[in-house]
Amino acid sequence: MILTSCSSSSSSSDDESDDDEYIVTLLGAYEQNNTSMLQILKSSDSSKKIGGSVVGHRYIHRDRRQGHDRLFADYFAANPVYSPTIFRRRFRMRCPLYLRILNAIQAHNSYFVQKQDAAYVLGLSPLQKMTSVMRILSYGIAADAVDDYIRIGESTAIQSWQQICNSVIEIFGEEYLKSPMPTDITTLLASGEVRGFPGMLGNLDRMHWE
Incomplete structure (x- = not known):
């Protein structure tokens, strides 16, 4: 899904109002897109033959949907758990700017378009990939430190980091x-x-600095 752009306003109060309307519109479309994707996946033929596992790799089951839903509810819902002030502190930018960057990256790089995996399960969302990168850049943490919250593997977090840096x-x-x-x-x-x-x-x- 490609997020639409947001127009600017002359005053700070108008900016905040426009930002709120922009976020609600974008995220409503985002949730609708996820619902449509899940309906498509449920109606697909689950009996299709899929490839096997990579020899020597230990499979870790991650509830990707749970990771996305929690992230969405915490920061991107119409009434998020955390305030815009906390969002700006943790992401080093305001939410509308974050979504504009994500929109531009999605339009430029297909890696950030949500897809199915080999088992016909919906993969990581663009929000999960970009947020994992922002946490790594903002806090200087290791790539595997975001797995328990965002539900993204270390190698995927590193790949997302490389893709975002190149795209930016x-x-x-x-x-x-x-x-x-x-x-x-x-x-x-x-x-x-x-x-x-x-x-x-x-x-x-x-x-x-002291």
């Missing part, structure tokens, strides 16, 4: 991954000075 570079690289213009430098220096860091153009991490 290909989609947004020309606009955002370039040397700053003189006006950008002026803005960044002024912002740093206001925050008590005169002469600072950018920073990698604030954890060493």
